[in-house]
Amino acid sequence: MVVTSEQSSSTSAITKQKKQRQRNRPRNKRNRLEDSEAKPKQNDSAMQKSNSNPQQNTSTDKTREQIMAEREAKKQAKLAKKQKLNAPATTIITEVEQTTITKKLTTTTTTTTKEQNLLPLHSTNVADTKTASEASAISSTDVKPTAPAGEKTREQIKAEREAKKAAKHAAKSIKSNNVDAAADQLSDLQVATKTETASAASALTADHEKKKPALSKAERRAIQEAQRAAKAQGQTKKPPGGVQTAGANSVKKAPSVDATPVKEQRDDKHDKHESPAKSPSKSGTLKADRECKVKLFNHLVSADKDASLFINDPNVHPSMARLGVQYAQRTIVGSNARCIAFLHALRQVVQDFETPAKKEFGRSLDVAVKHHVDHLNKCRPLAVSVYNAYKQFKNQLTQLPTDTPETELKELLGHFIDTYIENQIGKAAQAISSSMQEKITDGDVLLTFACSSLIQFICEEAKRRKVTFRVIVVDSRPFCEGQEMLRRLHACGIPCTYVLINAISYVMPEATKVMLGAHALLANGYVMARTGTAQVALVANSHNVPVLVCCETHKFSERFQTDAIVYNELCDPNLLVMDGKCCLNNWQSKSRLTPLNLSYDITPPELVSAVVTEVAILPCTSVPVILRIKPDIGY
């Protein structure tokens, strides 16, 4: 396997400290560059990294993760594009459309962060695309240092430099349209470097395999020692102790932020029990006693934002670990986007899965996938769409034929995942859109809340049909997802009005229809959606405006729920605090004050005129009917 050999190669690199320091230098430099590109604020923290105060390292940890997540998001977007290109010549026209739809659904959500980061820096379009290409170049070259260990062999560095040169070259020459081609070129290069390093590493593997546990232990000790020293001596640069210095020095630069996950992976099994327990104990305790203080919500556990907890799990596939971070940091939000991202990651897991000796493929994969899903659940409670997709996948696993070879089974599962995305999300969106088109007529004023990829799709379709209508986007603090919706609709040239949710009564008289997205539809007909949806439906009802909830059937849940408190998700309460001079600043110090940031609310069925699904336009209360016939849909 490629991964293991690379890991061992990195251990070998630890022993050669001098060289390694040299090698790390260009990397640091590049990091600095990226950091300044992403957020000017982080600039100084990146600079100090060379001093490598371990505490600072942990502080940069998260921002690093963010960058990684963004890169990943970009990569995924590209992947989706490539898929479209690689897709075999389709016999039916609709299938092409399917892929474009799914692609759009993924890309639109993932590009958000990219846009956010780039927009302040580059306003014009040309500059934007240029930076995009540059960023993609960096991301593709950087997959090397981030994914495998931070320590590199000589070959790797050489290859990387080449890649970097090529990337720069490509970025310069290609300004607008050829981004994809450049990315392809770069990915080719990347593959080449991978194989090179693999061969080089495998040679070194044998020598250093035995030293591994001891080394890593020493490292850990060194880290602790360094931390203690840093605490004791403040800003002094040299930690005391002759033997320790060597270790500490190597630690300083080598296992800097992104190296940690893989380093942990390389450690032996007894190691993994210690490592996750160690790191959260420091930062975690401070957070935990403050969160969930609202008595009503004591039963809800808010997702642990401590990244080290999820990253250091050796049994989690990198793609899933990445997805977990993306979930936790809300880089990927929205039911559909989360589902698609999950399925893509799942496909990766299936492809890389190796059946343990004397085990059945289906069962052992089931166990592995369950572990991954648990991991994702820890990062952020699973979306209903993700859970449903997982259930379907599990169902598929049990039906696998036993006598076929593994590769074929993997292909089968991959095909299943593809069709799930295509049917349940892509085609469903199209079906819903086509039935909604009859409802949107000239002069309509549609009111929508927050951001829904489905509503956006419907509006775009209506715009394509040259219907003259306008959209009122209602938004709410703290997430302000409606701004994203506004941006997307604005990009299609749909005239928009934007208000906060308080002002809903002000704009409701203008609206002719209310279209809402949903997180899930519960079996008792209640609609679970982003908090605020129920209020919009309520006010619409009082103004006698019809409320249409658009929801694909893959989001239907078998749960029953009558209020938003029994089951909900708590988001970061700090988001409620406005920047600047806000009275909520350091609310943590006031024991009696708690901001509460709920994720979802429940709209009772009497407030909803109809639910638009790909099957039909139904009253809310027909959800159980759909659930009963559900297995037959879309296959």
Next chain:
Amino acid sequence: MREQPLKEVTQLIHAIKIGLVEGSYSITNKTLDIFKYIIMSKSWDSADALMQIVRAQSRILQAALPQETVTSNIARRILKLTREEFELLQAKVQHFADDSQASLSLHKLVTQTSESCVSVDYSVPQQGLREALLDHLQEVETELETSSENISVQAEEHIHSSEIILTLGHSRSVENFLKRAIKKRQFLTIIVAECAPACRGHNLAATLAQEKNVEIIVIPDASIFAMMSRINKVIIGTHSVLANGGLRAACGANTVALAAKHYSVPVIVLAPMYKLSPLHLCEQDAFNMVGCAEDVIAYDSVPARDAKVYSPMFDYVAPELVTLFISNAGGHAPSYVYRLLSELYHPDDLEL
């Protein structure tokens, strides 16, 4: 003839416009001071002349500050006072010739004709009117000063222990009311909706959090409906109470009231008497104001270039959504507001 504003009036208008004077209470107070000054001045010699001046100045105030109804309300109070005092003095002068003014027996009430009221001639100069008015004005001032206190005293009658109360934004009456309730009752939970984009709810939460024995939860406006199922009472302030018992309240109040109605939660509105205005508006377009939209979405963001963005200040709440008004004179049902209005203001003064 076009009326000229007094120097004091111009100053007050300016101060309110630039935000030096904020809140209904201080605006009312300042307006009262102006009218007191007018009464004290020698520029009038008859009740009629005084009423002319008061009308003119309050018209100017109203035109300059259409959203501040309290200025007109206080002017109406003064007009009514003038009428009353004048009639009283007139009656005294006539040596109680007509004692129907003094004692209103049931028989008199039924048989009374409206002629006796119409026949009053206000243009006659009246001795001692100025003193009587100033005397009475003192009463009004004290009433104004104690109104907040009088409202908060009633907290115990409406709130029991370990209750969950929701409020919206930041109102001074509500703040005092809740503080009193916190002192008197234990284990209260107060949920404050922040009222974006100004987020004045944060201020209220921070102030209330200084008290003991209370749990304050700040929620974004979007979670009002989600939390409403657990709430015992909604207590809100209002900008003014309209003649039909409806409210012109902070933006978002309508949602709160509707959600409360949905869950059958009582809505208690704290409104001191000076907020009662004889206006018949039952649609928000009639009185609403839009504020600065910068807080809603940054002007320099890309979609903001073409999008219409609104940041309205007020919401109309229908009277059927309100359960109870608490004023400094006690509790009132929304359907009783018309009666309070007829007691407070003279029917001839409804149009200034």
